[in-house]
Amino acid sequence: MDSLQFTQVAPPNDGEIAALKQGLTGFNDAVTGSLQHEKIACFIKNSSDDIVGGIAGEVKLGWLHVDGIWVQECQRRQGAGSRLLAQLEGYAHAKGAHGIHIKTTNFMALEFYQQHSYEVFAKLEDMPPGYVSFFLKKELNAQM
Numbered sequence: 001m002d003s004l005q006f007t008q009v010a011p012p013n014d015g016e017i018a019a020l021k022q023g024l025t026g027f028n029d030a031v032t033g034s035l036q037h038e039k040i041a042c043f044i045k046n047s048s049d050d051i052v053g054g055i056a057g058e059v060k061l062g063w064l065h066v067d068g069i070w071v072q073e074c075q076r077r078q079g080a081g082s083r084l085l086a087q088l089e090g091y092a093h094a095k096g097a098h099g100i101h102i103k104t105t106n107f108m109a110l111e112f113y114q115q116h117s118y119e120v121f122a123k124l125e126d127m128p129p130g131y132v133s134f135f136l137k138k139e140l141n142a143q144m
Contacts (some may be wrong), residue, residue: 036060037058038058038059040059041056041057042054044080044084053084055069055084055085057092062097064088064089064100066100066101066102069085100118100140103134103136104133104134104136121135121136122134
């Protein structure tokens with residue numbers, strides 16, 4: 001058996017992260033079967049082709065994980081965020097996802113997600129310090 005070396009805690013390089021992800025994916029796929037993994041996004045662009053909003057996520061393991069949604073301040077409260085969210089939800093549903101999960105904080109968009117039928121299933125106090133992080137989910141139904 002090879003002797004093992006443990007490295008010091010330090011910022012990783014891309015190759016190290018790729019090896020870690022490959023090993024983890026192989027382990028998970030052996031248990032769950034190879035499930036779809038797809039990074040997705042959609043954007044709002046102005047007439048100059050500048051991005052003024054967008055949403056990104058990943059469909060995997062039967063769920064859509066929303067990495068983040070952002071709309072330029074002057075475009076907010078006009079339905080742009082709702083439309084972005086609906087587009088990603090519809091795409092994920094068409095790809096067979098049965099639910100969506102997202103993390104937000106109390107100074108961000110908690111009420112926005114709750115207005116779109118997302119439910120808090122966990123929270124983490126003092127993350128970031130002085131604030132609360134909320135973990136939300138939404139089940140996708142067959143009628144989408």
